[in-house]
Amino acid sequence: MELLSPASLEEAADCVRSAIADKAPLEILGAASKRGFGRPVDAVRQLTTAAMSGIVAYHPEELVLVARAGTHMDEIAAALEAKNQHLAFEPPDYGKLYPGDDAGTNRTGTLGGILATNLSGPRRFKAGAARDHFLGFTAVNGRGEIFKGGGPVVKNVTGYDLPKLLAGSFGTLAVMDEVTVKVLPRPEKTRTVLLYGLDAAAANAAMTKALTGPYDISAAAFLPKVLAEASTCDYVGAQGSVTALRVEGSGPVVAHHCAALRRDFGGETEELHSANSVTLWREIRDLSTFFDIDTILWRISVPPTHGAGVAASVAIDLPGANFLLDWGGGLIWLSLPADGGANAEKVRRTFQRCGGHATLVRAPESERRKAQVFEADGSRALTEDVKRSFDPERILNPGRMFEGV
């Protein structure tokens, strides 16, 4: 396979125009750390943003960072940390989910990759996803034209909000170069209250109570006993299931909220301070320790009060299923044994009544080719028309999201 590595937007535009002329669709890559996410792309050439890398401008006091799409996330995180800031949506590192594609390095994925997949971590319900922090970009569309969208400042409503559309488009609409993101101060302190021994339904109810109460929770997750035992974090594995409630902010307020949580929820509780708290939420964010590498993984987004119910009905239907709840119950990570197949219809039937959608995040290539990996808001026709408006010749990542799109 031919690998193209343009160093500028002009070069990227040349690559796209040649691809159109040669009728040779392109697979678009950053660090290829999440190449197994999505449908397989039938392309004869690959285009990587690897040579379009580096932080272009960083104005901490304007809450804005500009970097090129191929910049690795560890470089971004280090620059932000030096100024006591971060990307508030807690971008996950899925390097451990798709180990075969990490090309032998320990480096994280790219900023472009995080935006193109619109990922987020446990803070999602409070701080938003990648799309909520994506302000502007320059890019090449599938016609080989250089264009920009959004703007360079945190508050902007000039023209259509194209960054929203590019977020989560998996490289099917444009190849990005410079991207502008909103950055925010890191919380001064973080602590986590653990509630031990609840079943999934009781945990879901406890998380709802916490999220609708006066505790300013920034993350809420449930690990059943078998997954809690897989955690490397102190205090997490020893006492059955764990319901974890995270509080962040300035010192006095964090202590105040933790005390209130332990008082109001009773039962067996424990409190994780800085380092332990960070470890637990990194494990939940990156799914680095919970699921065997050969399992099939689904990511199911539902109304938060329905998480435990949906997970329970999947478990009844599909032997060998394992799950954890994040986002206060709104996100179900479901693992299924590899030999049983993805079971897309069965999985999606479980949340038909309450609403939601499921994404097949990890599965063997044959499964991803045949199962519907993503669902689509709106209608299939609208999805096709939107794709056509950026990429009429289907040159960019054809089929990565939907067959024929």
Add this chain to the structure above:
Amino acid sequence: MLMPAPDQNTIADKARLAAALAELLPPESVIADPIALKAYESDGLTAYRQAPLLVTLPRTTAEVAAVLKFCAANRLKVVPRGAGTSLSGGALPLADGVVLGLGKLNKILEIDLENRCAVVQPGVPNLAISNAVAASGFYYAPDPSSQIACTIGGNVAENSGGVHCLKYGLTTNNLLGLEVVLINGEVVRFGGKHLDAAGYDLMGIMTGSEGLLGVVTEVTVRLLKRPETARALVAGFPSSEQAGAAVAAVIGAGIIPAGMEMMDRPAIHAAEDFVHADYPLDAEALLIVELDGPGIECDHLLNQVIGIVQANGASSLRVSESEAERLRIWAGRKAAFPAVGRISPDYYCMDGTIPRRRLPDVLKRMGELSQHYGLRVANVFHAGDGNLHPLILYDANKPGELEKAEHFGSDILRLCVEVGGVLTGEHGVGVEKRDLMPEMFSELDLAQQQRLKCAFDPDLLLNPGKVFPTLHRCAELGRMHVRGGALPHPELPRF
């Protein structure tokens, strides 16, 4: 303001079209009488007026779908309208177009506190949502200044902001789901009570699309717990540089206040004369900082902010010790627009965003423009996010003065773009800033946006003449190829 040329055949066909629409809707939901139509001839940007051909006021999603299907079949242009509070002329009617008023879809359909959301119809006023859940300690965060009147449907169309969006985000960050009727009458849903789009983020692109992509008929909004307390401080500074430095230092210290507002000397004086909020009249710049959260957090952060403000040379400082005092601090800022209205027969409100570090330079150059045009200007500024609202003072009864104010305004927005900002932070492009779009976007940038428009509305029937300075037909955009950065068809009409 040049709008697309009205189609005379359509205008001549008015009686038949009105009769046909009256078959689809209750008769009182179709307005054709010229006197009754006058009520719809402008929105909050009153400088521009145009009576529509007809107004329809559907009551249900099905009726909205029926109207749009009819309009598509008859090639009738459609201008969606909420409460008509747009400051950019987004709801300015067309002489050959139908205004689609969403005011009758005004019910709160469901409040689901456990899932922290509410499902509402588009005609529900912004503030009514917060009021409906206030007793349970919840609220809907985006708070545009027109929130008593403006509707949530209009907020979605404009991606409205407000004083608190630095901390809580714009409309787009506070939505979970939409029901939308497309121009062909098809009803589609984006999102729901769950997070993240399935497939392309069509809810994200609908939000802020100014009525050009579809008509919103149902909105699921995120509800937040109302912070336990809020405290504000007001500080005067001898210069805008020092006030700006204080704002940067607050954010640099890792504090994101609920609100952070600046006013310049003319705005301070106008507000103080009007509401007597005890603002320091000797200050060149005034800074209001509000912190919210549990009492213990407010006190902790407030102490830090006091230290920062003093270190940056504040000449006066007052901190709210009670809710009444907090409201008094805000009273002047919230009355700034009417206060300016008292000292001038008319004023024109602008809405650019700049990188905050360029503020002193922008204020200086705005002062020069003010001298050049011979018109006064007062500035209020959402300092945390750089969103600037210059108010240009003029007298519409003096011949030529409105035009002069408009030119002054355009120069200010050009200046915003020149220093690395944008044309509009929260009011939208509408007709007002339409012709300035090329200041910020190239032909190719605009062509890509218009191709996206074609994916939703291939016959360009939804709100034509807004946002884009040139009306390209969709087929022609598909064929268009670039030669040396320039597009063909220079002969196309521009308005």
